[in-house]
Amino acid sequence: MDVIKQRMTEELTGVKKLALGPLVVPESVVVTWGIMILLVGLSILLTRRLREEKPGKAQLVLEWFVSFINGFAQESLGEHGKLFAPYLGTIGLYIACANLSGLVGVTPPTKDLNVTAALSLMSMFLIYGSSFYFKGLKGGLHKFVEPMPLLLPINLMEVAIRPLSLCMRLFGNVLGSFVIMELIKILAPLIIPIPFSLYFDVFDGMIQTIVFVFLTTLFVAETIE
Amino acid sequence: MLVAIGAAVAVFTGVGAGIGIGIATGKAAESIARQPEAAGQINKALLLGCALAEATAIYGFVVSLALMFMQ
Numbered sequence: 253m254d255v256i257k258q259r260m261t262e263e264l265t266g267v268k269k270l271a272l273g274p275l276v277v278p279e280s281v282v283v284t285w286g287i288m289i290l291l292v293g294l295s296i297l298l299t300r301r302l303r304e305e306k307p308g309k310a311q312l313v314l315e316w317f318v319s320f321i322n323g324f325a326q327e328s329l330g331e332h333g334k335l336f337a338p339y340l341g342t343i344g345l346y347i348a349c350a351n352l353s354g355l356v357g358v359t360p361p362t363k364d365l366n367v368t369a370a371l372s373l374m375s376m377f378l379i380y381g382s383s384f385y386f387k388g389l390k391g392g393l394h395k396f397v398e399p400m401p402l403l404l405p406i407n408l409m410e411v412a413i414r415p416l417s418l419c420m421r422l423f424g425n426v427l428g429s430f431v432i433m434e435l436i437k438i439l440a441p442l443i444i445p446i447p448f449s450l451y452f453d454v455f456d457g458m459i460q461t462i463v464f465v466f467l468t469t470l471f472v473a474e475t476i477e
Numbered sequence: 478m479l480v481a482i483g484a485a486v487a488v489f490t491g492v493g494a495g496i497g498i499g500i501a502t503g504k505a506a507e508s509i510a511r512q513p514e515a516a517g518q519i520n521k522a523l524l525l526g527c528a529l530a531e532a533t534a535i536y537g538f539v540v541s542l543a544l545m546f547m548q
Contacts, residue, residue, distance in 0.1 A: 257546070260545075261546045420536060420539060421532050421535055424536070424538055424539045425535060428535065462524065463524065463525075463528040466521075466524065466525065466528075467525070470525065
């Protein structure tokens with residue numbers, strides 16, 4: 253019990269830092285660099301030889317994915333969908349890779365509260381920025397007194413609560429599955445963790461990605477409607 | 478000792494989330510049976526509802542972890 257408690261305390265309190273020469277950076281940043289290299293490399297590699305006739309297998313998969321993101325954005329945001337699709341696709345790809353990175357043995361970056369806080373702050377700026385962009389200063393401010401002026405304090409509280417809940421939801425889910433996986437690995441290190449890992453790492457990670465992107469889209473759709 | 482009891486009480490938020498998600502999923506299954514062509518829309522609403530309901534359980538879990546390990 254003491255061993256478990258000590259390991260959990262280590263995992264939860266300390267953000268692991270790696271020393272790269274004179275630089276000391278958190279582990280989540282290093283893993284994020286890895287994800288960036290992977291995604292940028294894949295993007296360059298897969299879009300090098302795009303053909304209009306007789307597309308290859310990779311191009312077909314790519315086209316399916318891009319049209320899926322575009323269709324999703326257009327379906328939920330209407331005519332403005334095209335503008336938001338690149339951001340939603342990017343953030344979805346990043347969170348998916350981050351959640352799945354537990355499979356290759358590194359700590360998922362989304363287990364770091366700072367990463368999810370940054371992601372949810374980006375979502376907050378997107379939500380309220382698009383509100384002011386599409387409605388103008390007056391229309392954007394008027395959104396705070398809808399449907400009636402009495403609700404102004406609640407609408408103001410929402411500015412803080414929305415990113416907080418986005419941030420804590422992603423962090424809590426990844427941390428929760430991480431802790432449960434660690435406990436299972438301590439109790440039964442052989443074979444038994446595999447099905448649990450499929451559920452907690454793959455299934456739960458994908459669901460949380462969809463939920464994050466979907467909630468961001470929904471909030472944006474609500475402010476620009 | 479009191480810390481452990483506090484953590485246990487905090488993790489009790491999972492009860493509410495479990496009941497909520499159970500009811501939502503049951504209703505979704507019912508409505509898909511009644512109207513299979515609206516399955517896509519129903520799934521979307523269900524996913525959103527589950528995410529929001531699940532958040533309370535996650536908050537309780539985070540609080541209990543903080544109580545147990547982050548003193």
